[in-house]
Amino acid sequence: MVEYPKLDLVFRALGDSTRRGMLRQLARREQTVSELAEPYRMSLASASKHVKALERAGLVRRTVRGRTHFCRLNPQPLAKADEWLRGYERLWDIRLARLEELLRHPDNEDSDR
Amino acid sequence: MVEYPKLDLVFRALGDSTRRGMLRQLARREQTVSELAEPYRMSLASASKHVKALERAGLVRRTVRGRTHFCRLNPQPLAKADEWLRGYERLWDIRLARLEELLRHPDNEDSDR
DNA sequence: GAGACATTCAACCAACGGGTTGACTATCTG
DNA sequence: CAGATAGTCAACCCGTTGGTTGAATGTCTC
Numbered sequence: 001m002v003e004y005p006k007l008d009l010v011f012r013a014l015g016d017s018t019r020r021g022m023l024r025q026l027a028r029r030e031q032t033v034s035e036l037a038e039p040y041r042m043s044l045a046s047a048s049k050h051v052k053a054l055e056r057a058g059l060v061r062r063t064v065r066g067r068t069h070f071c072r073l074n075p076q077p078l079a080k081a082d083e084w085l086r087g088y089e090r091l092w093d094i095r096l097a098r099l100e101e102l103l104r105h106p107d108n109e110d111s112d113r
Numbered sequence: 114m115v116e117y118p119k120l121d122l123v124f125r126a127l128g129d130s131t132r133r134g135m136l137r138q139l140a141r142r143e144q145t146v147s148e149l150a151e152p153y154r155m156s157l158a159s160a161s162k163h164v165k166a167l168e169r170a171g172l173v174r175r176t177v178r179g180r181t182h183f184c185r186l187n188p189q190p191l192a193k194a195d196e197w198l199r200g201y202e203r204l205w206d207i208r209l210a211r212l213e214e215l216l217r218h219p220d221n222e223d224s225d226r
Numbered sequence: 227g228a229g230a231c232a233t234t235c236a237a238c239c240a241a242c243g244g245g246t247t248g249a250c251t252a253t254c255t256g
Numbered sequence: 257c258a259g260a261t262a263g264t265c266a267a268c269c270c271g272t273t274g275g276t277t278g279a280a281t282g283t284c285t286c
Contacts, residue, residue, distance in 0.1 A: 007127075007128075007130070007133070008128050008129065008130060009128075010128075011124050011125070011127040011128035012124070012125060012128035014120075014124040014128075014197075015120075015121050015122075015123075015124035015125035015127075015128055016121065016273095016274090017120070017121060018274090020120070020197075023201070027200075027201060027204055032232080032233095033232075033233065033234095034231095034232065034233080042274085042275070042276090043275075043276065043277080044232080044233070044234090045233085045234075045235085045275085045276080045277080046274065046275055046276075048233065048234065048235095049273085049274070049275085050274085052234095053273090053274095064233095066232085066282085066283055066284070067231065067232045067233070067281095067282060067283040067284070068231095068232060068233085068283090069232075069233065069234095073201075073204065075201055075204040075205035076205065078198055078201050078204075078205055079205040081198060082195060082198040082199065082202070082205075084127075084133075085191055085194060085195040085198065086195065088136070088140060088188055088191050089195070091140055091186065091188040091191075092188035092189065092191055092192040092195075125243095129243090129244085131244090145262080145263095146262075146263065146264095147261095147262065147263080155244085155245070155246090156245075156246065156247080157262080157263070157264095158245085158246080158247080158263085158264075158265085159244065159245055159246075161263065161264065161265095162243085162244070162245085163244085165264095166243090166244095177263095179252085179253055179254070179262085180251090180252060180253040180254070180261065180262045180263070181253090181261095181262060181263085182262075182263065182264095
C-alpha cells in the first residue's frame with residue numbers, strides 16, 4: 001500500500017490552516033494526536049479528523065503504541081506538490097522579473113490592459 | 114486592491130484537477146472563459162465557477178473586453194505557496210536521503226514501525 | 227477489576243463545493 | 257432591430273467538510 005500522493009488530497013489538506021499548523025508541529029518532532037490537538041480550541045475528535053485528513057493525503061504516518069497514536073510527518077507528498085508548483089517556476093520568475101522591469105521603466109505598457 | 118494571497122484559498126484552488134488544468138492552459142497564453150471551459154465536459158456555468166475560484170485565490174486576473182472575459186495567470190500566489198512548501202524542503206531532502214540510505218543498508222531499521 | 231486515559235466512532239448539524247438548468251445581461255453582427 | 261454569442265446569476269441537488277457531543281474501544285495503573 002505504497003499509495004503515492006494524490007495531488008487533490010495533498011493540496012486540499014494544505015488548504016486549512018489548522019492542518020498546516022499541525023504539519024509545522026510535526027516538522028519539529030513526532031507528536032501524539034493529543035499533542036497535535038492541544039494548541040487548538042476544538043474537541044479532540046475534531047482534531048483527530050484533521051489528522052486523518054493529513055493521513056489520507058499521505059502527509060502523516062501513524063504508529064500506535066499502546067493507547068497512544070504517534071504521528072510523524074511524511075514529507076514526500078510535499079515534495080510532490082512542490083514539484084507540481086515548480087512546473088510554473090519559470091512563469092513567476094519571468095513575470096515578476098518583467099514586472100520589476102516595468103516598474104523601473106514604466107514606458108512600455110503594452111502588455112497590460 | 115492588492116490582495117495578497119491567502120494560502121487557504123490558494124491551496125484549496127489547487128486541490129481540484131479541473132482548476133489545475135485551467136492553470137496549465139493559462140500558463141501557455143491568455144484564455145477566455147469559454148476557451149478555459151472547452152476541454153471539460155461540464156456546463157459553461159460550472160467552468161465559470163472554477164474560474165471564479167481561481168480568481169478569488171488571486172491566481173487569475175480577468176479583463177473584460179466587450180462580452181468576452183480574458184483571463185491570465187497571475188503566478189504570484191503560486192510563488193507564495195511554493196515559498197510555504199519550501200519551508201519544508203530541508204525535511205524532504207533530509208528524510209528522502211535517509212530513506213535512500215536505509216534502502217542501501219537495510220540494517221538500521223529502528224526509525225520505522 | 228476499577229478507574230483513568232488516549233483515541234476513535236457514530237450521529238448529527240450547518241456550511242461549502244461542484245455540478246446542473248433556466249433566466250438574465252450585455253455585446254456583437256447582419 | 258433581430259438573433260446569436262459570452263458570460264454571469266440564482267435556485268436547486270447532493271456529497272463533503274469541519275465542527276459538535278456522547279458512547280465505545282482499548283490500554284495503562286493501582
